[in-house]
Amino acid sequence: MAGRVLVVxxxxxxxxxxxTTANIGAGLALLGRKVCLIDADIGLRNLDVVLGLENRIxxxxxxxxxxxxxxxxxxxKDKRTDNLYLLPAAxxxxxxxxxxxxxxxxxxxxxxxFEYVIVDCPAGIERGFKxxxxxxxEAIIVTTPEVAAVRDADRIIGLLEASELYEPRLIINRIRPxxxxxxxxxxxxxxxxILAIKLLGVVPDDETIIVSTNKGEPVVMDKRSRAGQAxxxxxRRIEGLDVPFMSLEEEGLLTRLKRALLGHS
Amino acid sequence: MARDYVAFKGxxxxxxxxxxxxxxxSDIVNQLREKLSRTKxxxxxxxxxxxxxxxxxxxxxxxxxxxxMGEFGMALREEPEEVVSIGKVQEDQSLMVDRDNAxxxxxxxxxxxxxHYPGSVVILGDxxxxxxxxxxxxxxxxxxxxxxxxxxxxxxxxxVVVAFRLQPTQLRIAHFISRAPDDADLPEPQGPEIAQxxxxxxxxxSYST
Numbered sequence: 479m480a481g482r483v484l485v486v487x488x489x490x491x492x493x494x495x496x497x498t499t500a501n502i503g504a505g506l507a508l509l510g511r512k513v514c515l516i517d518a519d520i521g522l523r524n525l526d527v528v529l530g531l532e533n534r535i536x537x538x539x540x541x542x543x544x545x546x547x548x549x550x551x552x553x554x555k556d557k558r559t560d561n562l563y564l565l566p567a568a569x570x571x572x573x574x575x576x577x578x579x580x581x582x583x584x585x586x587x588x589x590x591x592f593e594y595v596i597v598d599c600p601a602g603i604e605r606g607f608k609x610x611x612x613x614x615x616e617a618i619i620v621t622t623p624e625v626a627a628v629r630d631a632d633r634i635i636g637l638l639e640a641s642e643l644y645e646p647r648l649i650i651n652r653i654r655p656x657x658x659x660x661x662x663x664x665x666x667x668x669x670x671x672i673l674a675i676k677l678l679g680v681v682p683d684d685e686t687i688i689v690s691t692n693k694g695e696p697v698v699m700d701k702r703s704r705a706g707q708a709x710x711x712x713x714r715r716i717e718g719l720d721v722p723f724m725s726l727e728e729e730g731l732l733t734r735l736k737r738a739l740l741g742h743s
Numbered sequence: 744m745a746r747d748y749v750a751f752k753g754x755x756x757x758x759x760x761x762x763x764x765x766x767x768x769s770d771i772v773n774q775l776r777e778k779l780s781r782t783k784x785x786x787x788x789x790x791x792x793x794x795x796x797x798x799x800x801x802x803x804x805x806x807x808x809x810x811x812m813g814e815f816g817m818a819l820r821e822e823p824e825e826v827v828s829i830g831k832v833q834e835d836q837s838l839m840v841d842r843d844n845a846x847x848x849x850x851x852x853x854x855x856x857x858x859h860y861p862g863s864v865v866i867l868g869d870x871x872x873x874x875x876x877x878x879x880x881x882x883x884x885x886x887x888x889x890x891x892x893x894x895x896x897x898x899x900x901x902x903v904v905v906a907f908r909l910q911p912t913q914l915r916i917a918h919f920i921s922r923a924p925d926d927a928d929l930p931e932p933q934g935p936e937i938a939q940x941x942x943x944x945x946x947x948x949s950y951s952t
Binding site (some may be wrong): 630632633635638639671672674 | 777
C-alpha cells in the first residue's frame, strides 16, 4: 500500500493550519481511512493539544529521526477514532533537529502503512517549512480572507512550485458572509483571482471551532456545526468526490420553509 | 573614455563581469566605478559573476573589485557551478539597454519572486503583489500587474509599462516613482493601460492600438 502524503501549509501563522489538519485527519478516519498526522512544528507543537492527546506523548518525531525509538512506538492512537494516529513534534528541540531528507524518508516509511499521511506545517518559510514539504506529494494551502494571509499564501505557492509541488489546493478559512456582502472582507472570487489555484473548500467563521479546539475534539465530528460540515465536504473532495460548495448564507426561517415546500435549495 | 575596459554581460549564469585583458587594472577600477555610479539604483542587491577566462585576477585585485561593487550594494562571486534563477538571460548579450531584446516569462510571478533583465520583459501571466519586475527597457504584462514594476531601470525615460490590468503597488520608470493612490475606492481599470513619463510625471492612459 502506498498512501498519499499531504502537507497543510500557509506561510502566515494563525490562519488555522493545525485545526484544518486535525479536522481533515479526523474526517478521513471517520470515513474509514487509515490516517497518520505528523506535527512538523518542532518546538511549538499544537496538534496534540487540538486532538486532546497531549498527555499520551512518550516519544516524538525527533526521537524517531534520531533512532531513539521505532516509528510505531511514537505513534499515538486517537482516543475517539480507530484509524487516526498522531506523530507528535518535540517541544524541547528546534527545527534544525530534523533534516528534509529525514522527513522524506519518514513519510515514505509511513505511507506504507497508512492511506493518508498529513503533515502539519509550521508558519514561516524556513527549515520547518522545508522539512514539512520534503516528503509530500500534494499540498493544501490554508488562508483567511485577509490581505496579509493571501500575500503569504501566494509566496508559499511560488516556493512550492520551486520545490516541484505543483497544483496545490486552497482552503479559505474563517470567511464571514455578511462582511463579504458589505464589502468589508475579501470574497472568495477576490482571493481566487490572485492565487489562481483550485479551491478545495471554504470554512465559515464559526464559534464552535474555538470550543472544539479548546476541548480537543475536532469539529468535523459535530454534525450541527457549519464549520464541521465544511470540513466534511473538504474531506470528501480529497477523496475525489464531486461535492458542491455549500451556500454560506445563513438560513433564515423563510428560506428553510421555502425549501421544505418547494423541495429544493 | 575611449575604450570599454569593463562590461556587464547577461548570460545563462546571470550577469557576468568582463574585464579587458590588456587594460591597466587601475583604469578598470576607475571605469567600473564610473559606470556603476551612472545608474546606481539599478545595481542594488545584484550579484555579478567574475569572468576570468580572458583576464585572471589576483586575489588583491578581486578584493578591490568587490570593494567598489560593495559601495553600490552589489556582490561579486566567482564563476559558480550552477545558478538557479527565474530570469534566464540569453547568451553573450551586452548589458547596454537593448529594448528589442525581450525576456519572455511564461508564468505568473508570485509574491517574493523577482525578474531582473537589462532588456525588455514580457510576462505571460500576472505579477502579484509582492513580486517585482525590473527591466532596462519596457515591461509588458499580459495579465494583471499588481506588484512593483520598474521600466527603464538604467535611465531610459521613454520606457513604458503596459498591462492588461494595470494595478501596480508601485510603478517606476527611470528615476520617476509613482504609487497606487491610498484611496482604495478608485474604479478598477477596464482593459489594457499604458504608463509612461510625460512632463516629468508618470501618466497612465488606456491603451488602444
